[in-house]
Amino acid sequence: MNPVNYLYLAALLFTVGAAGVLIRRNAIVLFMCIELMLNACNLAFVTFSRMHGNLDGQVIAFFTMVVAAAEVVIGLAIIVTIFRSRHSASVDDSGLLKL
Amino acid sequence: MENLIGLLVLAPLLGAAVLLCGGRRLDRAGHWVGTLLAAVSFVIGVVLFAYLLGRSGDDRELGVTVFSWVPVGGFRADVGFQLDQLSMTFVLLITGVGSLIHLYSVGYMAHDERRRRFFGYLNLFLAAMLLLVLADNYLLLYVGWEGVGLASFLLIGFWQHKPSAATAAKKAFLVNRVGDMGLSIAIMLMFTTFGTFAFGPVLGGADGAGEGRLTAIGLMLLLAACGKSAQVPLQSWLGDAMEGPTPVSALIHAATMVTAGVYLIVRSGAIFEGAPDAQTAVVTVGAVTLLFGAIVGCAKDDIKKALAGSTMSQIGYMILAAGLGPVGYVFAIMHLVTHGFFKAGLFLGAGSVMHAMDDEVDMRHYGGLRTYMPITFVTFGLGYLAIIGFPGLSGFFSKDKIIEAAFAKGGTEGWILGGAALLGAAITAYYMTRVMLMTFFGEKRWQPAPSPAEPGAEPAAAHGAGELPHPHEAPRTMTVPMIVLAVGSVFAGGLFTVNNAFVKWLEPVTGHEEGHSPVSALTVTAATMAVLVVGVALAWAQYGRRPVPVTAPRGSLLTRAARRDLLQDDFNHVVLVRGGEHLTRSLVYVDHTVVDGVVNGTAASVGGLSGRMRKLQNGYARSYAVSMFGGAAVLIAATLLMRAV
């Protein structure tokens, strides 16, 4: 087996995650899907790191994780705040983008 | 001596400027200033005339170029004057009759509060008319040509508060503009053909140009002449122009301006001689108009309009003569001058009658005036005899020569033209007798004065409405010009014919040939006398023997048509005015809906499209995410494609 298969898997996971973002309305699930996409990217980075024989890919994946953590913290905080005021975690209810 | 020519034009121009810009301060003396400057112009004219007479026949042309007006490339227009025998004749007529009519107006307009302005306009007219006849090229002539049109517009519409006067003024200017269009196209054709439009080179080089080109120029000049001289088919304005004060009708619409077309054709003789077809058109127009005007003149009850029809008809004679070529030029001008005397006299007489009758113009409300205003009666009577061609009076000499020349054209054409001219003479005798009888003879048919017009507008009625008029003789300032003109109408023709003086005077400029008439001159004269008697007799039978009805009878079909200017006006109204109104209205609609509509439609469709697009912006974050995701996909596709390529 060639490690390129990891890349295909990463692509598949990424696509599934993206589709989830588009389909799900629950903001929390939506965030999970985003996490899924980030993880798919990380997998690709790690695989590339192996293919190229250096550790930069892993470092980037590490940074991705940190950023993901920060993002989740803030994102969840926002969800909680919105839920408090609107009693809903559905993204469709936050239709404030509409004029 | 040459510099005097410029002064000739400048004097009345100065008068116009002073009077029009001078303000109210000049109200009291303005009319005398105007008259004085007209007289100055006349004196200069006489001095120049004397100077010309002092030179030999072939050396009587003075020229002076004042300054270069519009020099652009090959286009050289100068302000330059040319004084030859033809111009001189006109200068004397214009300034002479002009000065007399200024004098007459002093009395006639005495009660008008805007008299100063009236004299300003009259002076402006004199300046423009002198410019017209003195110009040494067609473009400068065109300036004068439009200038007299402007003066005519201002003077016809002088009583602007009357909507009819304002409309008549506008109509006159517009119809004239159609003619002016002809003149400007003619000038352009000259420039294209000869590279210049100065009289000398154009007329000298006319032989070299093709006949087609000359015909085109000739026809355009004819169009111009038709407009200015009220010839068919552009005659319709002249009748309405009688809305202007009577001195204006006498000076502009009888003696001088309307004859400018004749001047133009005679001046451009070289062009017409090279274009027989154009000449045929000219004589046709002349012949048709002389009959047209005469017929219209028979039917009108308005004394001024009857005289206007007569003017049209007489100018038709002149145009006819001018179209005959060198045979007729001299007689055209001669008739022009004699006509200037007697027609101006007739108009002044008519003005005097109107003045006496509280501005009544309907001849059916006159009658028996000869005892109340003897001077007017005598001068008007002399003018009448002159115009019908009573032997020995001036009209006899000039008209007779034209009829002779028409016969001399030869062939069928000659017979037709001669016949038309003879018939015209008969009708002239008829309608002028009619005017004479209805005005000065028979019993009084006076009517109470019409309700007063706006205060201070017209020469104010001396007394209130509802009273019968008290006819009285006009003041001295009015009678003197009438007497002078009457003298001119009696003797001018004879004076010109003695020793063939007029022919000799003009021949160096216009050239002259003796016509070879198929009928002898004596026969023509006899025939003219015969038709004259018939015309007078007919009129007497109708208006002298029987009382004239106060209200016009319904009349025959021809009479009714003639009262309406032979339906020419109606035709114009239906075809041009109505058609034009419809055209402009539909164009306004088109501009609003189509031209603007296309743009507004584009705007609306963009708006509509964005309305649709707006729905894509539904505010759902997930929808936006789809677009983002789709966009990312497209970007990847594009990247891959680029790499594949």
Next chain:
Amino acid sequence: MNAAATASMTSTGEAVQFWILAVVATGGALGTVLMRKAVHSALSLAGTMIVLAVFYLANGAYFLGVVQIIVYTGAIMMLFLFVVMLVGVTAADSLKETIRGQRWLAALCALGFGVLLFAGIANASLRSFDGLGQANSGGNVQGIAALLFTKYVFAFEITGALLITAAVGAMVLTHRERTERAPTQRELSVARVRRGKQVPPLPAPGVYARHNAVDVPGLLPDGTPSELTVNATLRARGQIRDVSAEALGELAALEQRSSEWQGQKQGEGRKGAAQ
């Protein structure tokens, strides 16, 4: 696999492991997207993450593999679950789509995107790979540390700042400061009376029922269950255990027995009403 500097194949063991775990990972991902309840989604995601941790380890990223399990699966996923419990438990996500065409468009985009990604990967010539033998020779953690504190030190520092900012941000966002005075008991009761909906306290669960567990609704006098008696959260989650039928059945049986015992005949009518 560490030995070869450049290779094109991995070991068979890894291949077997990949094919098995890849199916698990994909299943977890699909579960995340498709599960109705957020909790289930979270658990599926956790499964996928663990699989990924294994893949990291297989790819020689030992440090990341461990971090993935500890930080991601352990911390972040727990945070998710925590929030789900806090807010998202009220209702299962209805999977019915409300935006017209959204699902089709999403599917189309995802399909196109996936195809393109696959095409892109397939297009790249990735026949051979270097392996991490050399890079990991001094130890994976040491290698990453060397990179982090030399080449990526600025990014690392900034990441630290980012994390602190995120922590502060989360606190600021969720911390709610009262802007007005809290309503007193009296005011609350006045408001309640004014609303006129439910003046006395809500009935307790389990009344007239055999059970008094919180998820068992109390029964009304005619024997039907009253949802008012159950906690709103349970109600929203549809987790009400209706035991009325069973209780009534038992009651009917009891009465039948007693009527048999007493020889009375009215029992039939009550039996019908109970059903």
Next chain:
Amino acid sequence: MSFPLLTLTAAVPALGAVATAAVPAARRTAAKWTALAFSLATLVLAAVQLVRFAPGAKGPFQLTESHAWIKDFGVRYELGVDGIAVALIALTAVLVPFVILAGWHDADPLETKSSRWRPTQGFFALILMVEAMVLIAFEATDVFLFYIFFEAMLIPMYFLIGGFGDRAGEHGEAETAAQRSYAAVKFLLYNLAGGLIMLAAVIGLYAVTAHQLGAGTFSLQEITQARADGRLEFATTTERALFLGFFFAFAVKAPLWPLHTWLPNAMGEATAPVAVLITAVVDKVGTFAMLRFCLQLFPEASKWATPAILVLSLVSILYGALLAVGQRDIKRLIAYASISHFGFIILGIFAMTTQGQSGATLYMVNHGISTAALMLVAGFLISRRGSRLIADYGGVQKVAPVLAGTFLVSGLATLSLPGLAPFVSEFLVLVGTFTRHPVIGGIATLGIVLAALYVLVLYQRTMTGPVREQVRRMPDLRARELAVVAPLIALLLFLGVYPKPLTKIVNPAVEHTMSQVHKTDPRPDVPVKAPVTAHDVEAAK
């Protein structure tokens, strides 16, 4: 480097705009005087230009200034004037003081408190701003520099149209304001659309020069020089596309049928002085640019497009005149008359004869003066009665003879009466067209009849007839108003009788343009021995 006269001429009104805007709000009169003073200073500088300009000098441009500006794109700050530009600069500098004087009270705050505040300072500052930009546009010989100011002048114009209108008449403030903003937006959109297309052409021009000359340039002189040397050759299609891009923008601005519909709206809704600014000053940039840029940059394409443009301008002449006849609104009538006149100007430019182009240039100047006079008098009339409808007037001649007289003279100038300036130019255009295209020239002559029709109908309906009740108390022209109109009329008379000072300046520039297009006047069919004219006599001296 000589004295930067051209920069200074444009800078003075720009400074004036700043100074006027800086006058404190309460001191309205001071702002007016400031604006007038600066516009007069500009007039003086324009006069200096006229004096310093030598008609016979070598080279197409004089008083040139040239500095590098944006080196990366070869954009230069290049100014220079030829005879045409000098004439139009003089026109602009002459008209603006009159515009300011005529609009003296147009931007005063309304007496009633409820109405909106009208910033007097802004009005006059914007006028000066427009003047500065127009002057630069006339002076620029760098295409990019020209383009910038060609577009930038839209902004102050937009505010002038949309922000200041006639006092609301019977229709009420809200509706007039709505119509005004519609007109302003329409003006802006039309001109921006034209400008955008031109921008594409400007960039295209840069691309072509950059490709062929190595370094891209916008300099008119450099491009024409390179074309003359053969270093630069446009492909036929490229040249035509670029020409059309430029021409479209200028045709919108000019405006040429069927791109004209913004003009009646803008002129109708704006105050009379602003309308004068639009038609007499700003629009002239369009026709001027056709002469300077379209013909000189793209001679071959110009020749290619000539038939179509001639037909369009012919349509403009007749269509504008016919629509003017059908108007019920005085200002819209004048606007349509202007469309007709712009048709004549474009006809003259593309007739490709010396007479046509000189005539067109004179026409620009004369039309500016005559329309300014007519529009300003109409504005005085409208301000007295508060209505723009022709039907609301009648018999004004009786109560305000001086107003009626000046109106008539301006109207007669508009219908090109000989003796007044527009006649000279109109006749030159017609002759110039006729010598090359007799049919088109002949049909265009119809325009003079229609012009008489709309002017006289306007005059008759407003000035003559019985005095209407609402008009009876109308005051005649005041001293300030007479001071605006009288000099304009004097100028019309002077240039009508003695246009030579103008033709002397314009002719060499036109001959230069003609040589750029490689066209010569048609020869007369039967050349007669040219008579000795006054011109020859003077030339011999």
